[in-house]
Amino acid sequence: GEDVEQSLFLSVREGDSSVINCTYTDSSSTYLYWYKQEPGAGLQLLTYIFSNMDMKQDQRLTVLLNKKDKHLSLRIADTQTGDSAIYFCADLTGGGNKLTFGTGTQLKVEL
């Protein structure tokens, strides 16, 4: 089945950029998503990218997709303490029916 991997932890200083990486295995993916989860809460959709795109920018967020290497990244510019959370990448698979989630990356923003 589909396998989506992320690094577990990232620590950055406030004001710096954060880059969260994700790799996936399903070459038939159509959409890839980034979700944010704060402690004890559900998931908030941050952004997404269609598989025929290389890059998408949305305010402080930049998504890069390397389809050949099956690598997805999320860059957060000017990272703030409120960005501290767990970030999940997700891949739309199963003929467009299922989201397969990555393992999640805990982002910690230090002053």
Next chain:
Amino acid sequence: GAVVSQHPSWVICKSGTSVKIECRSLDFQATTMFWYRQFPKQSLMLMATSNEGSKATYEQGVEKDKFLINHASLTLSTLTVTSAHPEDSSFYICSARDFGVAGKLETQYFGPGTRLLVL
């Protein structure tokens, strides 16, 4: 944006009792809803796909007789954990799929989650 609610947000119950969790799409109709389970510091595990007016589709390894799903309307799906045991303690999250209109991205919107503790 689309809003999905869950009720209750947390529940503590005794072993052997049944617990019902509701998932509602508040401002859109969802023919398909999903139920996930999340263990501490882990990712979401899809348990089942809930289809309005038909039987749910369960993922491999998920007991359908233990986790009863009912999707009776376009805005409500329920998950009942029957004869709950301590190992069922977890964070349960639902999502609702919004197909939207032409040109709008099909997206899953997530509820805030329900934390279940079985004593």
